[in-house]
Amino acid sequence: MLLKGTIIKGIGGFYYVDTNEGIIECRARGKFRKNEILPMVGDKVEIEVSATSSGSVKKIEERANFLIRPAVSNIDKLMIVAAITNPAPDTSLIDKMLIIAAKKGIKGSLCINKSDLDTSNEAEKLKDCYEKAGYRVFVTSAEKGIGLEELRHELSGKITAFAGLSGVGKSSILTLITGKELETGDTSRIERGKHTTRHVELIKTDDGYVFDTPGFSQLEVEDIKASELWEYFPEMAECNGLCRFRGCSHVSEPDCAVKSALEKGDIPQSRYESYVKMYEKLKLIKDWERGNTNGTR
Numbered sequence: 001m002l003l004k005g006t007i008i009k010g011i012g013g014f015y016y017v018d019t020n021e022g023i024i025e026c027r028a029r030g031k032f033r034k035n036e037i038l039p040m041v042g043d044k045v046e047i048e049v050s051a052t053s054s055g056s057v058k059k060i061e062e063r064a065n066f067l068i069r070p071a072v073s074n075i076d077k078l079m080i081v082a083a084i085t086n087p088a089p090d091t092s093l094i095d096k097m098l099i100i101a102a103k104k105g106i107k108g109s110l111c112i113n114k115s116d117l118d119t120s121n122e123a124e125k126l127k128d129c130y131e132k133a134g135y136r137v138f139v140t141s142a143e144k145g146i147g148l149e150e151l152r153h154e155l156s157g158k159i160t161a162f163a164g165l166s167g168v169g170k171s172s173i174l175t176l177i178t179g180k181e182l183e184t185g186d187t188s189r190i191e192r193g194k195h196t197t198r199h200v201e202l203i204k205t206d207d208g209y210v211f212d213t214p215g216f217s218q219l220e221v222e223d224i225k226a227s228e229l230w231e232y233f234p235e236m237a238e239c240n241g242l243c244r245f246r247g248c249s250h251v252s253e254p255d256c257a258v259k260s261a262l263e264k265g266d267i268p269q270s271r272y273e274s275y276v277k278m279y280e281k282l283k284l285i286k287d288w289e290r291g292n293t294n295g296t297r
C-alpha cells in the first residue's frame with residue numbers, strides 16, 4: 001500500500017512518517033543514500049507499507065526550503081517569539097531573524113509573550129512597529145493563557161518553526177498549544193550547550209506541525225548582498241525608486257526617500273538602526289565569500 005505523509009522524526013536510520021493511517025516507522029530505500037539525498041524531518045514523502053505495517057520511503061518531494069540546524073525542510077512560517085521582559089526584546093535580533101527567514105522563502109511573524117508583565121504598553125509599541133512593516137503580530141501570555149487561540153489558529157495547516165532567545169517562553173507556549181509537555185523553566189540551566197545533540201521532532205497541532213529551533217538566533221545573514229539588504233525590509237522596499245541616487249544605500253546619501261520616511265515616522269527608528277547595523281556588516285563580506293548557504297563554511 002502506498003501512502004503520503006510528512007517525516008516528523010528521524011532516529012538511527014528510521015523515519016517516522018505521519019500519514020492518514022497514523023505514524024508509520026520507515027526505512028529509507030537504498031537509492032536515496034547512494035544519491036546522498038537523505039530524507040529529513042519535514043520532507044513530504046511517499047511510502048510503501050507492507051503487511052507487517054513497517055514502511056519504506058519511496059519518494060521525497062522537492063523541498064521548498066530547509067534549515068541545517070535543526071535539519072528540517074518545508075518550513076512555511078517562522079514564529080519569532082520575544083518577551084516583554086526577562087529577557088527584554090532585542091529588535092535587532094528580531095529583524096535579523098526576519099531577514100534570514102525571508103531569504104529562505106519562509107514567512108516571518110512575531111509573537112510577543114509575557115504580556116502579563118507589560119507595565120508600559122511595550123507590547124502595543126512593538127506590535128505597531130512590526131505591523132507597519134507588514135508582519136503579523138501576536139501578543140500572548142503563556143502564564144495567563146492570553147492570545148493562544150489566535151496563535152494556534154495561525155499554525156493551522158503549516159509547518160511552523162519557533163525561534164527566539166532562551167527564556168522568552170517558546171516551550172511554555174508550545175506545551176499549551178500542542179498539549180505535549182516540553183521542558184520549560186530556568187533556561188540558563190536547561191538549554192546551555194544542548195542544541196547540537198537534540199533530535200528535532202515535529203509536533204502536531206490540529207492540522208499543522210510546530211518545532212523549536214534552538215540556536216536559530218545565532219544564524220547570520222551573510223549570504224545577502226549589502227546592496228540588496230533594504231529589499232528585505234518591507235517598509236523600506238516601498239521607497240524603491242524614490243531616492244535621488246540609483247543604488248542609494250540609504251545610509252549617507254542626500255535626498256534619500258528612506259531617510260525622509262524615517263523622519264516622518266513611517267519607518268521606525270529601531271528598524272532603520274537594524275538595517276544600518278546589518279548593512280555595515282554585510283559590506284565587509286566579499287562577493288566570493290557569499291553564496292555558501294549549506295552551512296559548511
Ligand SMILES: Nc1nc2c(ncn2[C@@H]2O[C@H](COP(=O)(O)OP(=O)(O)O)[C@@H](O)[C@H]2O)c(=O)[nH]1
Nearest residue numbers: 114141142143166167168169170171172184185
Ligand atoms: N510571566 C510570564 N512568565 C512566562 C510566560 N511564558 C513563560 N514564562 C516563564 O519564562 C520562563 C522560560 O520559559 P520557557 O518556556 O522555558 O522559555 P524558552 O526558553 O523560550 O523555551 C519559565 O520560567 C516560564 O514559566 C508568560 O507569558 N509570562
Ligand SMILES: [Mg+2]
Nearest residue numbers: 170171183184
Ligand atoms: Mg525551551
Ligand SMILES: [Zn+2]
Nearest residue numbers: 243248250256
Ligand atoms: Zn535612499
